[in-house]
Amino acid sequence: MNAEPPAKRPGGRSARVQAAVHQAVIDLAGERGAAQLTIPAVAERAGVNPTTIYRRWGTxxxxxxxxxxxxxxxxxxxxxxxxxxxxxxxxxxxxxxxxxxxxxxxxxxxxxxxxxxxxxxxxxxxxxxxxxxxxxxxxxxxxxxxxxxxxxxxxxxxxxxxxxxxxxxxxxxxxxxxxxxxxxxxxxxxxxx
Incomplete structure (x- = not known):
């Protein structure tokens, strides 16, 4: 019996991470100014590991x-x-x-x-x-x-x-x-x- 691969969920964890990171950047830019943004600060605010941001966006x-x-x-x-x-x-x-x-x-x-x-x-x-x-x-x-x-x-x-x-x-x-x-x-x- 040929089992079909499970269908990908629209969004899922990847979409949630992207949304959380985007919102963290917007919030922090508003609070501190964009010049004060760092990947660790964004990661902390978004509730993700900094390596997640480095892996997905690089910089x-x-x-x-x-x-x-x-x-x-x-x-x-x-x-x-x-x-x-x-x-x-x-x-x-x-x-x-x-x-x-x-x-x-x-x-x-x-x-x-x-x-x-x-x-x-x-x-x-x-x-x-x-x-x-x-x-x-x-x-x-x-x-x-x-x-x-x-x-x-x-x-x-x-x-x-x-x-x-x-x-x-x-x-x-x-x-x-x-x-x-x-x-x-x-x-x-x-x-x-």
Whole structure:
């Protein structure tokens, strides 16, 4: 009699460990700041052995990068039916993502060359940013609008937000994010010379 191998459980211990470790990183980043994160501290908070983290992620940078990937995938913005509103929501969410506890550390870990030479964190980070904007642009085109180019949105909205957060420029807040979009639309409404 041929016994079939037992079916794998969806999730199981591996999923529980991943969820516990992810939550431990988020909690500790919020309490202590991302600069104070260590694998032993994360392991203790998650209730796992540090070797479990080393075996699964290898380094703290890789773990932080995985969290950045997951957070971005979970934060898609639905279309409101208005391009300006959608771009404002995108800008505010991008700023919130970067300024959340550990946000900039997650970003730096994601684009670090130390993680995995086979993947380019910079390329993946840019791909996620452009995917979010592409969704906004597709919805706009679907309404028969002629939105600005993706490159223009990256230059006028995304790049200034990353720059100001990375370099801790004061007054980088939701009002600033809204102002970036307002400036873009102001320029779009001017007649070309």
């Amino acid at each position: 703290l940078q890789a773990l932080l990068a995985e969290l950045a990937d997951q957070h971005e995938a979970d934060a898609r913005i639905p279309s409101s039916g208005d391009l300006r509103t959608d771009l404002e929501a995108y800008a505010v969410r991008t700023l919130a993502d970067l300024t959340r506890p550990g946000g900039i550390a997650f970003f730096r870990a994601e684009v670090s060359s130390d993680i995995d030479e086979r993947r380019s964190g910079l390329r993946e980070c840019l791909q996620r940013a452009t995917t979010g904007l592409d969704m906004v642009l597709e919805a706009s085109r679907g309404r028969g609008e002629t939105p600005p180019s993706l490159e223009r949105l990256l230059d006028r909205i995304v790049a200034p937000l990353y720059f100001r957060v990375v370099f801790s420029v004061p007054d980088t807040d939701d009002a600033y994010a809204h102002a970036l979009v307002a400036d873009l639309f102001s320029d779009l409404s001017r007649p070309e010379r």
